Amino acid sequence: MGLFTADIKTLDDLFLHQLQDIYYAEQQITKALPKMMSKATDAQLKQGFEMHLKETEGQIKRLEQVFQMHGHKPKAVDCPAIDGIIKEANETAGEIGDKEVLDAALVASAQAVEHYEITKYGTLIAWAKRLGRDDCASVLQQTLDEEKATDQKLTAMAESKINQ
Amino acid sequence: MGLFTADIKTLDDLFLHQLQDIYYAEQQITKALPKMMSKATDAQLKQGFEMHLKETEGQIKRLEQVFQMHGHKPKAVDCPAIDGIIKEANETAGEIGDKEVLDAALVASAQAVEHYEITKYGTLIAWAKRLGRDDCASVLQQTLDEEKATDQKLTAMAESKINQ
Numbered sequence: 001m002g003l004f005t006a007d008i009k010t011l012d013d014l015f016l017h018q019l020q021d022i023y024y025a026e027q028q029i030t031k032a033l034p035k036m037m038s039k040a041t042d043a044q045l046k047q048g049f050e051m052h053l054k055e056t057e058g059q060i061k062r063l064e065q066v067f068q069m070h071g072h073k074p075k076a077v078d079c080p081a082i083d084g085i086i087k088e089a090n091e092t093a094g095e096i097g098d099k100e101v102l103d104a105a106l107v108a109s110a111q112a113v114e115h116y117e118i119t120k121y122g123t124l125i126a127w128a129k130r131l132g133r134d135d136c137a138s139v140l141q142q143t144l145d146e147e148k149a150t151d152q153k154l155t156a157m158a159e160s161k162i163n164q
Numbered sequence: 165m166g167l168f169t170a171d172i173k174t175l176d177d178l179f180l181h182q183l184q185d186i187y188y189a190e191q192q193i194t195k196a197l198p199k200m201m202s203k204a205t206d207a208q209l210k211q212g213f214e215m216h217l218k219e220t221e222g223q224i225k226r227l228e229q230v231f232q233m234h235g236h237k238p239k240a241v242d243c244p245a246i247d248g249i250i251k252e253a254n255e256t257a258g259e260i261g262d263k264e265v266l267d268a269a270l271v272a273s274a275q276a277v278e279h280y281e282i283t284k285y286g287t288l289i290a291w292a293k294r295l296g297r298d299d300c301a302s303v304l305q306q307t308l309d310e311e312k313a314t315d316q317k318l319t320a321m322a323e324s325k326i327n328q
Contacts, residue, residue, distance in 0.1 A: 008256070008259070008260050008265060008269070009260075009261065009262055009265065010262065010265060011264075011265055011268060013265070014260075014265055014268060014269055017256065018272070021252075079248075079252060080247075080248040080249075080251040080252045080255070081245075081248040081249040081251075081252040081276060082248070083244075083248050084243075084244040084245040084246070084247050084248020084249065084251075085244075085245040085248065085249075085280075087244040087245075087248075088185075088243060088244045088245040091244070092172070092181065095172070096172050096173075096178075097173065098173055098174065100175075101172060101173065101174060101175055101177070101178055104175060104178060104291070105172070105178055108182070108283075108284075108287040111283045111286070111287065112245060112280065112283050112284070114283075115279040115280065115282060115283040116249075116276065116279065116280070118279060119272075119275045119276050119278075119279040120272075120276070122275070122319075123272040123275065123322070126322055126323065127268070155286075158287070158290055159290065
């Protein structure tokens with residue numbers, strides 16, 4: 001918690017806190033993705049993780065832009081949720097020998113990450129609009145669209161190549 | 165991890181592991197919901213959490229049914245992801261004084277929980293079908309439909325009453 005929760009007094013404070021939370025989460029995701037990439041055996045999945053890493057770097061830049069638009073310096077606060085999701089991904093995938101089962105587990109973990117991001121960006125956009133900051137909402141919407149597209153690609157991969 | 169990950173050799177093992185993971189998660193959610201209910205100030209939100217608690221108890225029974233159909237005793241394994249999501253919910257909501265801001269934070273946390281469940285049940289259903297267990301998939305689908313409906317109700321609440 002970068003802001004102590006006692007410091008969250010307004011929706012504006014809550015928006016800033018959530019922004020700091022997802023800023024931390026995106027950074028953790030850039031650390032997790034190369035590990036997932038190196039574990040993946042399916043070429044398409046490996047490439048998907050690589051593309052998403054580049055996308056995540058762009059999403060971090062977009063968050064920095066929103067911080068500035070909102071008059072704050074970019075700052076990350078601990079986000080126990082993403083830590084837990086990544087820990088679970090590492091633990092589950094850690095020792096699976098069969099490559100198809102491993103890929104299936106990696107796709108499932110990546111989807112858990114995507115869904116966490118989708119819910120967080122959805123909330124941020126709703127709050128930005130409520131605060132009259134359609135400019136911030138519009139930047140965040142670009143990321144939400146990317147996350148949803150990634151989730152759909154993962155679903156398609158889970159239903160076609162992987163798990164056959 | 166109830167199964168050591170080294171014991172996950174087949175998609176069937178992975179399915180069972182994921183089932184144990186969500187069984188633990190649902191139990192943690194039944195512990196978290198009464199706290200969220202007592203913190204919520206909006207009557208509709210409070211009632212929503214109460215309804216979802218009853219629904220979650222039914223979802224646990226459904227998981228027990230799937231364990232049995234699959235020839236295993238119901239068993240929970242640690243799920244660091246749900247622990248992190250709930251920890252974050254408690255930390256954020258813990259000290260917010262303003263009741264409307266608190267309700268907004270509670271809705272956001274509840275949606276993070278829902279999205280975690282939606283991704284996990286989605287994965288379980290895909291794997292059940294792949295394993296030729298349409299009977300298990302069909303039971304799990306009932307829960308997925310409920311979770312999606314809950315998420316939609318929360319979105320409607322976030323967009324109307326709360327955050328005004």
